[in-house]
Amino acid sequence: MSWRKDQGRSERGYHHGNLKEALLQAALDLISQKGPAGFTFADAARMAGVSPAAPYRHFRDRDELLSSIAQRGFEQFESVLTQAWDDGRPDTVTAFERVGKAYLAFARNEPAFYSAMFESGIPVESNPALMAASERAFALIRAAAERLAAMAPPGVPRPPAMMMALHIWSMAHGVASLFGRGDGARRKLPMSPDDLLEAQVLIYLRGLGFPTDRRPSDQKPSGPPPVPPAGGSSGPWGTPK
Amino acid sequence: MSWRKDQGRSERGYHHGNLKEALLQAALDLISQKGPAGFTFADAARMAGVSPAAPYRHFRDRDELLSSIAQRGFEQFESVLTQAWDDGRPDTVTAFERVGKAYLAFARNEPAFYSAMFESGIPVESNPALMAASERAFALIRAAAERLAAMAPPGVPRPPAMMMALHIWSMAHGVASLFGRGDGARRKLPMSPDDLLEAQVLIYLRGLGFPTDRRPSDQKPSGPPPVPPAGGSSGPWGTPK
DNA sequence: AACTCATGTAAATGGCTTTAACATGAGCAG
DNA sequence: CTGCTCATGTTAAAGCCATTTACATGAGTT
Known part of the structure; x- marks a missing residue:
């Protein structure tokens, strides 16, 4: 399964074969690097090894x-x-x-x-x-x-x-x-x-009145735990952990 | 005080006189309209009535x-x-x-x-x-x-x-x-x-154990309000208001 | 083998960003 | 008042992008 375009480099006929996916992946990489603002359509195309116009066959525009x-x-x-x-x-x-x-x-x-x-x-x-x-x-x-x-x-x-x-x-x-x-x-x-x-x-x-000492005490609100006295010794914030 | 450039239109000599402020204001308007991404340096310049290069005398670049x-x-x-x-x-x-x-x-x-x-x-x-x-x-x-x-x-x-x-x-x-x-x-x-x-x-x-029935009971945690029984009849969410 | 349509490419248009070289004129020295 | 100078603008140009249009390729079908 490695015969098709391997890495967008030289080996690739006129057609990419999987451009849409490649573009999404490229965009994802670019966005994680430069933020959603810094990402450019042209860059994604370049990264996928196609011309700047190619992406338009798969997405109406950058926003899409x-x-x-x-x-x-x-x-x-x-x-x-x-x-x-x-x-x-x-x-x-x-x-x-x-x-x-x-x-x-x-x-x-x-x-x-x-x-x-x-x-x-x-x-x-x-x-x-x-x-x-x-x-x-x-x-x-x-x-x-x-x-x-x-x-x-x-x-x-x-x-x-x-x-x-x-x-x-x-x-x-x-x-x-x-x-x-x-x-x-x-x-x-x-x-x-x-x-x-x-x-x-x-x-x-x-x-909200929930018991927060977390135990599998689910499904069993029988024993009325009206409100844990708001902070026994094990508050949600331990000692400086 | 209305003799100076009134609205960036025709009446304005070579110098704007208050470009930095005008640019900030213009950018603010643009951002509120089109988001921080849609805002362009050139637009701000246009809105202030100056050439696209003028802003560079006041800000290193768009990011600044x-x-x-x-x-x-x-x-x-x-x-x-x-x-x-x-x-x-x-x-x-x-x-x-x-x-x-x-x-x-x-x-x-x-x-x-x-x-x-x-x-x-x-x-x-x-x-x-x-x-x-x-x-x-x-x-x-x-x-x-x-x-x-x-x-x-x-x-x-x-x-x-x-x-x-x-x-x-x-x-x-x-x-x-x-x-x-x-x-x-x-x-x-x-x-x-x-x-x-x-x-x-x-x-x-x-x-956190705070009384939440809000009264000017500040500074006076004398009467021990240990914990309001977690939701009397006036919880934080009223009846469908 | 010929056709056709999805998928690419090339080239062109119009904006934007940024820089470099040049212009203006406001404030200050004399 | 006369000039000088520097901050502030302008013009022009390079380089990048987005997007569109006309054209090319080739995969699948008939």
């Missing part, structure tokens, strides 16, 4: 390529989050935290995707497919929030799952975009972005 | 102009937050919420500044003046967090103010950049960004 990348990004994002969620196993809170870490890991490991998705300035709502992909990703977060909300302690008004989902997303996105980028993060922190987010989410959940 | 704008943005930002904080009057929690609203208002009303500050891709750390301005703005948030932390309920480990500040900033930035932009916000919400953030912060503070 960017949109495609963002869309793929959302798809991978959804996939990654779904795996992390693992349908709430072994228990809802643990799984939820895993999702948070997966979120940050994605932002860190796939800065190109992440910036295409959230910082490229492309109008998400203008592209139905893109928006659908985006919503599928968010749906995972919402589903997880739903499960969390369902195990809210009894006797208190149950928090709207949608609101929780939006809050969680905001926290994750806030941490990721302020501190968690692979690009050598913008600012110095007293703790890792992962820890920062984890503490934040735990505090938030505690604020 | 962007940095200048970001810096001014941070300065205004700091000013706005400082006013909102009002040194914690009438009480810490109220003032704190005002800061949150001011944060979102800034992002909404000054999208050009906000995107130059957080989404233009300019490396903050490379420009000392810019970074300093950024840190002064953050210092305000940290100072407020410090005050909040100081009034933490007794008997529980006091949360690190720095961590709180980072958390609050993440929440505000997360909400602002996901939902709170003037550009017709990216997604539909069941509640306003302001309410979303307020609820989030309240839940978070409650998670």
Whole structure:
């Protein structure tokens, strides 16, 4: 299977054979190097070994390529989050935290995707497919929030799952975009972005009345844990770790 | 005072007289219209009524102009937050919420500044003046967090103010950049960004053990309010408002 | 073998960025 | 008032991009 164009160099007939993929990959590389702004259509073409006009056979324009990348990004994002969620196993809170870490890991490991998705300035709502992909990703977060909300302690008004989902997303996105980028993060922190987010989410959940000492105590809100006395000896922020 | 170049039109000698300011203003307009990416140096020059090369007498290049704008943005930002904080009057929690609203208002009303500050891709750390301005703005948030932390309920480990500040900033930035932009916000919400953030912060503070029923009960943690039973009848999210 | 259509290329247009050489005129020295 | 000088503008030009149009290639089909 190595007979076709090997590395876009000399060996390649008139036709590339897989240009669309090559362009997406090239763009991804370029974006991770120079940001979504620095990326140029011509560069991607050059990197794929074709003329500057060739990409137009596969993408209406530069923005469409960017949109495609963002869309793929959302798809991978959804996939990654779904795996992390693992349908709430072994228990809802643990799984939820895993999702948070997966979120940050994605932002860190796939800065190109992440910036295409959230910082490229492309109008998400203008592209139905893109928006659908985006919503599928968010749906995972919402589903997880739903499960969390369902195990809210009894006797208190149950928090709207949608609101929780939006809050969680905001926290994750806030941490990721302020501190968690692979690009050598913008600012110095007293703790890792992962820890920062984890503490934040735990505090938030505690604020909703959830027990946050994480045990497989799921599905069993029988013993009324009304509210953990707000910080035993193991708060969400340990001693200077 | 209206004799000088009035609107960059015909009446203007060889020299503009105030080009630097005019360029900054023009860039600001352009960015708010087309985003930090769509903004072009040449456009700004045109808008100011000068040749495309003129701006180079005032800014090394396009990026320096962007940095200048970001810096001014941070300065205004700091000013706005400082006013909102009002040194914690009438009480810490109220003032704190005002800061949150001011944060979102800034992002909404000054999208050009906000995107130059957080989404233009300019490396903050490379420009000392810019970074300093950024840190002064953050210092305000940290100072407020410090005050909040100081009034933490007794008997529980006091949360690190720095961590709180980072958390609050993440929440505000997360909400602002996901939902709170003037550009017709990216997604539909069941509640306003302001309410979303307020609820989030309240839940978070409650998670830290703070009383969140907001009264001028400051400075007076005498009557031990250990923890409000996590959601009386007035949770941070009212009935569908 | 001839056809056709997707996929590439070449060349041209129009912008933008940036630089270099030149022009203006505002402020200051005499 | 007369000149000088330097900050501030202008023109012109090089080099890069995006995008379009006309043309070329060749893979798959008939």
